[in-house]
Amino acid sequence: MPTETARQKPKHPIQVVARRTGLSPDVLRAWERRYGLVTPARSASGRRLYSDADIGRLELLREATQAGRSIGQLAGLPDDEIRQLVADDLSGVAPQAEGAGRLARPEPKQLRRDALEAVRCLDGIRLQQVLTGAGLALSPPELVEQVLVPLMRKIGMMWRGGELGIAHEHLASAVVRSTLAELARAGGTTAGAPTLVAATPARQMHELGALVVAAMAAADRWRVVYLGANVPGRDIAAAASQTGAKAVALSITYPLDDPLLPAELAALRADLAPDVPILAGGLGAPGYVDSLSRAGAMILGDLQSLRAILGSIRFERDGAAA
Secondary structure (H helix, E strand, C coil): CCCHHHHCCCCECHHHHHHHHCCCHHHHHHHHHHHCCCCCEECCCCCEEECHHHHHHHHHHHHHHHCCCCHHHHCCCCHHHHHHHHHHHHHCCCCCECCCCCECCCCHHHHHHHHHHHHHCCCHHHHHHHHHHHHHHCCHHHHHHHHHHHHHHHHHHHHHCCCCCHHHHHHHHHHHHHHHHHHHHCCCCCCCCCEEEEEEECCCCCCHHHHHHHHHHHHCCCEEEEEEEEECHHHHHHHHHHHCCCEEEEECCCCCCCCCHHHHHHHHHHHCCCCCCEEEECCCHHHHHHHHHHCCCEECCCHHHHHHHHHHHHHHHHHHHC
16 A cells, blocks of 8 residues: 555656546646646646546546536535545445446436526526536537537527527526636647637627637647637737637628628738638528638538648648648
8 A cells, every 4th residue: 555655746647647537638727727626746847747646536526526516516625525425426326337436427418408407497507517517527529519519509499499588598608608618728738739719700799609619629739719709800810910820710600691791701811811721610601601712711511620620730730840
């Protein structure tokens, strides 16, 4: 048995901790930054180093959150209390463990059902808990593609069909927006990560699509500069120039027939460096095909197309630098 001193010795890089705990590096960094759950040491080169004790605490926290507990509730508790909570929760759960002491990986379909039920009840706290647990169990792309995007589509359909009210849609949008923003902030923080500027053009007020793009790019280790909604083309270009962005992503949703948008796209292209591509997507993008084509923009059909194009841009950049 290792001594307590040995358990406290920092020696594990974040990739090892992620593999042992099942928590992604992004989640580990977010927990450290937001809640101070563990305080890893730093190597001479600045890399995080975790101890055996850190890993044990993180494993406990993951088990407790998988059982439905909020990470905010757990943050200030000592390990013994968290261990007791895990034991209490496991004793009241039907056997469905994957190995000793671990709950089965939740299905995205069930996560969507749980989230939708929280929306029906206008329970924003429960919705956040469901999405936090989903973020621990799924990779960021899985969380976005299999939970967040289909959840918001379903809520939109139910709102248009009269099954949910505007209050339900707004509550869900607020919580999902916060979740996506956190994913976007957790992106490429290592030196040399390429930069993506994401926004919606002027008079495009619906920003969830742009946040989805930002979250997916961050999951693929891009540094994301997220500008939000309703940003004039010249300002998007200025941000791209200042940050040395390798690509600009636009989400176009509504309105579908803005007569001023073509001029915004033209201004963006004119002020943007010629080698910086414009990636455009969203439900409204097909309505502006001609204007987007004149601006040299690539129109994205889905998130897989986005990831493929970002991968290609990154490969070309890294290959040129080699």
